[in-house]
Amino acid sequence: MQLTVDGVTHDVEVDPRTTLLDLLRERLDVTAPKKGCDHGQCGSCTVLLDGRRHLTCLALAVSYDGAEVVTAAGLDEGDELHPVQQAFLEHDGYQCGYCTPGQVCSAVGVLRELADGHPSHVTADLQQETEASDDELRERMSGNLCRCGAYVGILAAVRQAAGAQR
Incomplete structure (x- = not known):
């Protein structure tokens, strides 16, 4: 299968039982997504998969042949941090840092969902932005x-990054 991770294309043979998280971490040495619960409950393995946030511990790698994966390590623009990464630094949005890559990727996905007008469970008015x-x-x-x-x-x-996107 072929997978593009943080702008680098990889051709790999994968056992059909391999999760996307295990492929990233164990075969491709991409360590930004973390293995937390391995049950899709903690979000530490969150990446952007074809632009949408996704839990990689629940995804079978072979299902994503040809996909584009962006991890927290691939969000920056050269020497410039992504606005979400910069906001996490400015607001101490981390302590031990283990969950931070998943939090950052999820925040980027959240901001895209908001920009695209996707409602959530707490969205009061579906007719308004x-x-x-x-x-x-x-x-x-x-x-x-x-x-x-x-x-x-x-x-x-996340609030700061949301304001920066407007």
Whole structure:
């Protein structure tokens, strides 16, 4: 199969039982996505898969032949950090850092969902443009857990990045 990861194309033979997370980490040495729970419950393995946030621990790699994967390590533009990465630094949206790559990728996906007008469970009016309120951001980021409890900084970072995109 062929997979593009952070702009680099890889041709690999894959056992059909291999998860995308294991392919990335063990075969391609892409260590930004982390193996947290291995059950799709913590979000530490989140990447952008063809532009949408995705849990790689639940995805069989062979299902994504030809896909484009962007990890937190592939978001920067040369020497410039992605606005979400910069916001995480400015607001201390991390402590131990284990969940941070998944949080960052999820935040990028959340901002894209908001820009595209996708509602969430807390969207009050489906006829209006969805605002990046704290309730919206908390709901959309709820699939990414932080064992250290850095949620105040994470929310502030996503809020800042949402404002920068307007």
